[in-house]
Amino acid sequence: TSRPNTAGGGEGGSKDGGTTVTSGAPIAFQRLSSALQQSPAHKAERQLRRAIETQDLRAKITAVLECVGFEFAAExxxxxxxxxxxxxxxxxxxxxxxxxxxxxxxLRNENVKPIAADAILLENKLEEVFNTSRHVKCQQMHLSEESVEDESRKEAAFFDTILLQRDQEIRQEQIKRSALVPKSLQKRKAEKEAKKKMLAKSLVPQSSTSDLEGVAS
Structure with missing residues (x-):
């Protein structure tokens, strides 16, 4: 029993005893992927991702945006x-x-009752944050409606483009079909008659030509 030779087949593969052996493209891809994962750049990227996942970067991102300017960042x-x-x-x-x-x-868990001034200060601070959160929520609701409207406009524009393209294709197809359709016999006769009339009008009669010659003499 002959065994197919898979060594040195290259991309095109090899033939042995009428059996075609295809190249091991998936194996080559796996080897390339493994080599890339072992590269220093890939290792550094994985370490960076792990470090980012274990940290809370919200404060740092806020600090950067504060320096840039929130209005500028929102443009x-x-x-x-x-x-x-x-x-x-x-x-x-x-x-x-x-x-x-x-x-x-x-304070509540430890059954500590603050003095009146501290209690008022605490409630005022919490009320300020509550009002701020309501304001942000209201803005986000408006932005959510704006996002829905933007998506609706994009979707409508997309469908309008498709309909316009379809209409253009239909018109082009109609033009092609009208160009391929032969002219009717009556239309051809009418065109021939029109050409004869134009030719007859353009010709000068012989009698009028001889009269002009007699006058000239």
Missing amino acids: NLPANERSALLMAQYYVAFRAGENWAQVRSQ
């Missing part, structure tokens, strides 16, 4: 991304409200 952004940007814009206020809520919760 030319779609509505859904501007909605996410609002969370970064008010991140400091939300984080402060979270801290105030933890203080109130800890």
Whole structure:
């Protein structure tokens, strides 16, 4: 029994005893992928991703956007991304409200009753954060509606483009068909008669030509 020779087949494969052996393209791809994963650049990228996943970068992102300017960062952004940007814009206020809520919760758990001034201050801080969150939520609702309208406009424009392309194709097909259809016999006769009339009008009669010669003599 002859065994197919798979060595040195190359991309085109080899033939042995009428049996075609295809190249091991998936194996080559796996080897290439494995080699790329072992490369220093890929290892550095994996380490960076792991480091990012274990850290809370919201404060750092907020600090960068604060330096750049939230209004500048929001330019030319779609509505859904501007909605996410609002969370970064008010991140400091939300984080402060979270801290105030933890203080109130800890006081209640330890059965500590603050003095009137501290209790009023605590409630005022929490009320400020609550009002801020309502304001942000309202803005995000408007941005959500804007996002839906943008998607509707894009979808309508997409379908209009398809319909326009379809109409153009139909018109082109009609033009091609009309060019291939032979002219009717009556239309051909009418064109011939029109050509004869034009030719007859363009010809000068012989009698009028001789009269002109007699007058000239």
